[in-house]
Amino acid sequence: MNRKSKPIFKPYKKSSAHKYVSEMLKDYIISGVYSPGDQLPTEIELSQALGISRAATREGLRELESLGLITTVQGYKGGRFVKKINSDIILNGLDLLIKTQRASFDELMEARKAIEGITSKMAALNRSPENLEVMAKVIDLRVDSKEEFYRKTFELHEIVALASQNRVLYYIVQAIRKLIFQTYANLTLEENDVELVMKNHYDIYNSIKNRDPEAAEKAMINDIEAYRKLYLEVIKNKQ
Template sequence: MARPLATGEEARQSRPIGRRVVRPRQQVEEQIRELIYSGELRPGERLPPEAELARQFEVSRTTVREALRALSTQNLIDKQPGAGGGSFVRSVNHEALGTQLQESLHHLLSLGSVDANEVAMVRQYLEVPSTRLAAEHRTDEDLQTLREIVNRQRTISVDDPDVPDLDQRFHAAIAKASGNRVLASFVHALHRETEPVHYLDLSPKVGTQSVRQHQQIIKAIEGRDPDAAEEAIIAHLTYLREHLLHASLK
């Protein structure tokens, strides 16, 4: 005899309502993650000690330690050693996004999963519209930041340890001036992993030419000329890529 069709009430009662039971470590990890994402745990806030967390969650310290290690790998907390150390909530914003993207790219490049030329090409695809947007949306404060960076670049030698950081700050400042925080995060990540000055010795000629190109980019951004800004950034990135290729063939 055929079984009668379920009524509406029976169908509702038979729908799946269960949730997969997870291990204690995963439960601790998920609860702390939710507190961070909800804002209940603020950036920079220190979590309770492992022993106290174990008491609150009613789990072992080993379980808490594994959960914190997983959250650290996800860049949600920082684990700092020492008497004043502990586990601190990291900022979850567009700057943190850039850092996480950069770390992921670094691992992919180290493993050979992607090629540096692929990353460099994507960087150019993003830095060109970023510079155009900066020419349209820049503020006087943005211009001041860019000028200060270039003025510092003009006063130091190419072997100064500040060169890589100043170059990164220059390109990050342009991306910030674009007004698009997600775009700025991607540019930050891509730049940190592809810029030649991070792993090549620049000649005085290359260093001087790079600074001149930076000045041309600022001039176009100051004049609110997106076309000139695009032309200047393409010339700069092409010059650096050719320098990288030349250095790699030596």
């Protein structure tokens, strides 16, 4: 939405001012009045339109920022901008949950295996030809750089989850995977390990291509289990 074609901002009466600001803007973002990339009115415009002080308006905007709905940019041409929503919006909460509950690495990996196994199974049933094409592009892991290896690995898992055609599961899988990679350091793999991962990825691709859900689930679980073991070895060697 253009900054100039503003929606209607009704002055608030009851309830708390900061909450009024965040709730109203949240509704506008959810309903699509503001789209990702759009700039919100400035603090002063908002506060004047609503008849709320700038301080209370800022508190409301902070809430939205904390929820992951907007970003803040200071300076000339700065302002508040609506974010593109993705799995990051549950990542924060999941992270807090796991940290405060002291959930273990194994618990997280078990959850990942279970859910990503399901998406792999569903992908075998629901995958489109386009999904397969993208997968084919990222299963050759004989690459030069470590980064390239990780990028391709990440993309395969992403496209499998996407191919399940279930966005709820897709976002949950993405959040869990991101959480694992941001919490636990990446591995440095040996030559043998690369071979193994590549074989596993090929198995996943092949069973999804052949529309074999059971094989697809099994292959995915194998792949993640292999990663788990590799990671635990790294940990052991570090001690």
